Amino acid sequence: METNKNDRILLAHGGGGQLTDDLIRRHILPILGNDTLAELGDSASLNLTSSSVCFTTDSYVVKPLFFNGGDIGKLAVCGTVNDLAVAGAKPVALALSLIIEDGFEFESLRKILAGISRAARQNNVDIVTGDTKTVEAGAADKIFINTAGIGVKLDGVEPGMEKITVGDKIIINGTIGDHGLTIISQREGIKFQSQLQSDCAGLAGLTCELFKSISGIKFMRDPTRGGLAATLNEISRGCGLSIEIRQADIPVNPAVQAAADMLGFDVLTVANEGKFVAIVPPESAEDCLDICRNHPLGKKASIIGRVVETRDMPLVELITKIGGKRIVQMPYGRELPRIC
Amino acid sequence: METNKNDRILLAHGGGGQLTDDLIRRHILPILGNDTLAELGDSASLNLTSSSVCFTTDSYVVKPLFFNGGDIGKLAVCGTVNDLAVAGAKPVALALSLIIEDGFEFESLRKILAGISRAARQNNVDIVTGDTKTVEAGAADKIFINTAGIGVKLDGVEPGMEKITVGDKIIINGTIGDHGLTIISQREGIKFQSQLQSDCAGLAGLTCELFKSISGIKFMRDPTRGGLAATLNEISRGCGLSIEIRQADIPVNPAVQAAADMLGFDVLTVANEGKFVAIVPPESAEDCLDICRNHPLGKKASIIGRVVETRDMPLVELITKIGGKRIVQMPYGRELPRIC
Numbered sequence: 089m090e091t092n093k094n095d096r097i098l099l100a101h102g103g104g105g106q107l108t109d110d111l112i113r114r115h116i117l118p119i120l121g122n123d124t125l126a127e128l129g130d131s132a133s134l135n136l137t138s139s140s141v142c143f144t145t146d147s148y149v150v151k152p153l154f155f156n157g158g159d160i161g162k163l164a165v166c167g168t169v170n171d172l173a174v175a176g177a178k179p180v181a182l183a184l185s186l187i188i189e190d191g192f193e194f195e196s197l198r199k200i201l202a203g204i205s206r207a208a209r210q211n212n213v214d215i216v217t218g219d220t221k222t223v224e225a226g227a228a229d230k231i232f233i234n235t236a237g238i239g240v241k242l243d244g245v246e247p248g249m250e251k252i253t254v255g256d257k258i259i260i261n262g263t264i265g266d267h268g269l270t271i272i273s274q275r276e277g278i279k280f281q282s283q284l285q286s287d288c289a290g291l292a293g294l295t296c297e298l299f300k301s302i303s304g305i306k307f308m309r310d311p312t313r314g315g316l317a318a319t320l321n322e323i324s325r326g327c328g329l330s331i332e333i334r335q336a337d338i339p340v341n342p343a344v345q346a347a348a349d350m351l352g353f354d355v356l357t358v359a360n361e362g363k364f365v366a367i368v369p370p371e372s373a374e375d376c377l378d379i380c381r382n383h384p385l386g387k388k389a390s391i392i393g394r395v396v397e398t399r400d401m402p403l404v405e406l407i408t409k410i411g412g413k414r415i416v417q418m419p420y421g422r423e424l425p426r427i428c
Numbered sequence: 429m430e431t432n433k434n435d436r437i438l439l440a441h442g443g444g445g446q447l448t449d450d451l452i453r454r455h456i457l458p459i460l461g462n463d464t465l466a467e468l469g470d471s472a473s474l475n476l477t478s479s480s481v482c483f484t485t486d487s488y489v490v491k492p493l494f495f496n497g498g499d500i501g502k503l504a505v506c507g508t509v510n511d512l513a514v515a516g517a518k519p520v521a522l523a524l525s526l527i528i529e530d531g532f533e534f535e536s537l538r539k540i541l542a543g544i545s546r547a548a549r550q551n552n553v554d555i556v557t558g559d560t561k562t563v564e565a566g567a568a569d570k571i572f573i574n575t576a577g578i579g580v581k582l583d584g585v586e587p588g589m590e591k592i593t594v595g596d597k598i599i600i601n602g603t604i605g606d607h608g609l610t611i612i613s614q615r616e617g618i619k620f621q622s623q624l625q626s627d628c629a630g631l632a633g634l635t636c637e638l639f640k641s642i643s644g645i646k647f648m649r650d651p652t653r654g655g656l657a658a659t660l661n662e663i664s665r666g667c668g669l670s671i672e673i674r675q676a677d678i679p680v681n682p683a684v685q686a687a688a689d690m691l692g693f694d695v696l697t698v699a700n701e702g703k704f705v706a707i708v709p710p711e712s713a714e715d716c717l718d719i720c721r722n723h724p725l726g727k728k729a730s731i732i733g734r735v736v737e738t739r740d741m742p743l744v745e746l747i748t749k750i751g752g753k754r755i756v757q758m759p760y761g762r763e764l765p766r767i768c
Contacts, residue, residue: 103761104653236576313444421443
């Protein structure tokens with residue numbers, strides 16, 4: 089069916105005049121609206137509960153826009169929530185900025201905004217301010233989204249790589265590779281017997297519970313682009329210590345493993361969007377695991393390794409299922425473009 | 429001269445691996461670096477001087493990227509600074525997010541980052557966190573930039589449209605239309621006898637001085653997309669009162685007026701990037717003007733009109749130079765795409 093011109097966003101919707109006003113009041117506010125956003129100021133006034141805050145930003149260019157387990161909108165909210173969550177903050181407010189290609193369907197925008205609204209509600213954050221730009225057909229690929237976020241730091245929580253010491257345990261809250269392999273298989277039109285599903289989720293509920301319950305958590309990071317391999321290499325370099333992980337202890341959905349094998353990806357380098365890596369002292373590891381496993385987003389949590397002495401230089405080593413050892417390198421970067 | 433492949437940003441620079449790390453450490457940090465950004469966390473920790481903050485976001489898609497008086501980087505910093513400034517806040521920290529097309533030259537990126545760095549220094553804000561994404565050639569137009577910003581609210585300053593009353597004066601800090609007509613003339617390759625120059629500038633120094641010195645300032649907004657016409661219409665609707673402005677009192681650079689006349693634009697609807705409109709009680713108007721005129725960004729400040737009673741509905745009316753009256757409508761939106 090041919091869509092009507094009125095069903096599409098036009099370049100003029102970004103001009104700052106009547107049409108921009110219409111786009112915001114008729115199409116955006118009814119879905120995302122809250123008292124602060126409804127003021128339509130160029131900035132939002134916030135009275136935070138503390139002056140100690142975390143601040144983050146992420147742009148999303150994921151392709152396809154809609155995928156099994158989420159969409160670019162849900163991803164934008166969860167990704168920014170997670171950056172604040174792993175820093176030991178409670179996410180409070182998000183700013184939403186859209187860059188839309190002339191001709192993009194209102195129907196798709198509505199679906200994306202609904203995804204944003206749902207994810208914001210689930211994660212207890214408000215979209216408090218925003219911006220909308222349009223560009224000519226061909227000057228962007230449908231829609232790009234930026235979310236910036238403010239979180240209030242949890243009292244007494246100061247995670248930092250410098251706190252990591254030999255013997256600390258490495259925990260992940262579930263299976264790896266789900267997001268990246270879902271995206272790549274949908275993009276390439278590959279169908280697997282078991283359908284893959286992105287793990288896209290906001291982690292702040294679980295991380296806040298962990299930080300509040302376990303005082304000794306050293307550091308957390310979410311293994312997104314570059315996967316577990318990139319995150320562990322960053323941590324190893326950052327603290328100057330080596331990391332040893334056991335392949336047998338890393339949870340991987342069998343369908344994801346099969347897809348990775350078939351497509352030639354190392355699942356360790358594939359992006360996740362609902363996972364964190366936590367570095368905890370050995371005496372707290374089991375308590376952390378218990379809290380995770382009692383939470384819907386941590387059912388398959390696992391202690392996947394430990395921090396060890398460095399010999400020549402900080403390295404990440406994998407003990408394979410058959411007992412061999414291999415170095416897990418920092419991925420080069422070209423593996424999976426536009427995964428988030 | 430053929431540029432080398434190494435002179436260009438590749439899709440793989442956004443993959444989250446070694447190349448992303450290289451892009452950030454070798455090309456971005458040396459230009460923008462500060463202690464907070466150098467930590468390279470997914471979020472920045474900030475200890476603000478108050479828990480009462482303003483939060484804003486803006487994406488920039490301006491074309492061309494470099495224009496007389498600025499570039500997309502300077503614009504991104506100044507635009508976000510100004511959104512905080514007019515809200516009665518002192519800008520403190522910015523988050524910077526780049527979406528880069530595969531093949532974009534490092535040389536251009538360096539120039540843009542230098543513009544960002546200079547503008548941040550001039551406006552006393554730090555770039556504290558960031559994100560970089562890449563997309564395939566053809567999926568974006570060279571580079572898009574998002575800046576989100578946090579400002580700390582000035583003590584006792586609470587501007588709001590609801591405070592506006594009949595008799596209040598309307599002040600602008602200088603000439604209008606400079607930014608928009610510079611962009612459009614450069615984009616169209618039109619040369620005017622006197623070269624046009626964007627007014628792109630960060631206003632926080634001047635606005636903070638005004639808010640601190642004059643207690644009665646009712647409201648401020650920066651007339652960007654949609655120009656003075658859009659901003660005054662927003663204010664009129666927001667406060668439910670009419671606005672009367674005098675054409676003879678609105679500062680316009682003669683070269684800008686000539687360009688507007690030639691290209692068929694109403695200068696009232698053309699974007700500005702270094703201007704604010706302030707609504708002030710009549711007894712404070714002259715003091716405001718004095719402060720503006722003693723500041724480099726307010727030399728041509730002028731009282732351009734006043735708030736008047738509404739008859740049927742809130743309207744913006746212009747008293748023309750020859751004494752006629754015309755309604756200044758909210759612009760439709762298609763006048764000037766990709767102006768910021």
